[in-house]
Amino acid sequence: MIRRAAAYLDERGIEQARREARLLFELAYGREVSWQLTHADEIMPETELFSDFVRRRGAGEPMAYLSGRKGFWTLDLEVTPDTLIPRGDTETLVEALLRNRPDRHSVISVLDLGTGSGCLLLAALSEYPQAVGIGVDRAERTARQARKNAKLNDLASRADFVVADWSDPLNTRFDVVLSNPPYIPKDDIPGLMKDVVAYEPGAALDGGDDGLDAYRQIIPRLTELLQPEGLAILEFGIGQEDDVANIAHKAGLSVVELCADLAGITRAIVLSR
Template sequence: MKEDDPPGTHDLRMVVQQATRHLSQAGIETPRREARLLLAHVLGTDLGGLLLRDRIETALLEQFHALLARRAMHEPLSYLTGRAGFWSMTLEVSPATLIPRADTETLIEALLDLRPDRGDVRTILDLGTGTGCLLLAALKEYPQAWGLGVDLSPDAALLASRNARHVGLSGRCDIICGDWAQAIAGRFDVVFSNPPYIPHMDLQGLMPDVRDHEPHRALDGGDDGLDCYRIVMRALAHLLRPHGLGIVELGIGQDRDVAALGREEGMEVVDIRRDLGGIARALVVRQAGEP
């Protein structure tokens, strides 16, 4: 603290510089940005509001340093702030769920391209809903639709329910705790799933942010990474309405294998969509033989 600093406060620029250096030494890829995001979170503002501040009180600085230490241990930033952006929403996140990623928005983009008429989708199912990001984003885009989200984790199901309330969609969806589609008898216009798809032996090679903090049950796809796709593709036969679409997220290089699993279960590949990195990320299927 400089001699002319007001008592109990600290220069914000110095705090950011020191925090950036600390995160950089810990191997965080965007240390300055993350330091500023954490600081904005502690101060109850955003990055724009941070520009209007030049001091931070000691009590808040201590909170910031505690979060900074956790980030330096590669605890994900979104778990520290409790929030993540997806589509046009800000959602609550917790270690009970995967953190929504921009790549997953490819599934929403695929649906919008294939069903541009916003009245064409009335029922949506999201298997393994997690935060509810896919279900809620689709409901935002299709105002006449109702949706159902299913997750094996009670904590994830509760979190998705809270997110539905936060974004004003709790009246248009239900979130239940269940094992994939075992308790579901209805049929849907759209079925989403972002299942676990990392081969079991590859889990230890993931970035520490993911490997050490995100839930393994939402990552581990079995020996070949395809266990959950087998379940989902088998279920689509009794979940899809006529002309309904099944849209699943793909891991890197899994498009051919998952498409083959779909064909074995009577599905026809409608489309394979690539994300911004050029990776085949969304597989779209329907019942084979439909016009």
């Protein structure tokens, strides 16, 4: 079964097809890879569920949407096609926050703009036990999913989620503002991997003509959203650091740090008033 599934996935351009086939088997049968390796001679019926998973993965549907789960930082999150799938690159923002605010009692309030699955806000709250936070998203279904993830990770009592256009309804200041806004230039979206273009929410990808529309909305408001000693940490796309830094300078903000991901690619900016 796994050999046939791997061959099918490989023919359809799925990378690491053998590994993907094992993960789909685990998902359908509840049998981990270690069990598969030690019971390879057992006869098992091929279920419709397994066949369906293989077909859907072969068509490009992301594994996270098939399983409905995705790990981020130390959290286990539920994801749906209403939310962007959390990625390891975004953990760069959490690392930057911990590096710049190492005292775990120094952060009391956190704002997450474009919260999606809630991954950034919930990761921050998990590291700062006295903090409370607000996640903002323009889609009600997305905010509902973030609320569910807060409950799944025992953080619901410290997290609230608001449906709004960025920070429009907020009139308070925060110790930390986090955001992973849309940053893909509109004309570049069709060239992304098919599992991204066909399945992930387009509104979470589309950054306008040059990919910077969201930054022009978010950054000028940071002087009103940040406490005097507060920090804002924003993710951006490859090669966008200078443009985002220029928007920040024009808004009267200082660049504290540019942060690279594990591949050495600059992916986040730390700003202060």
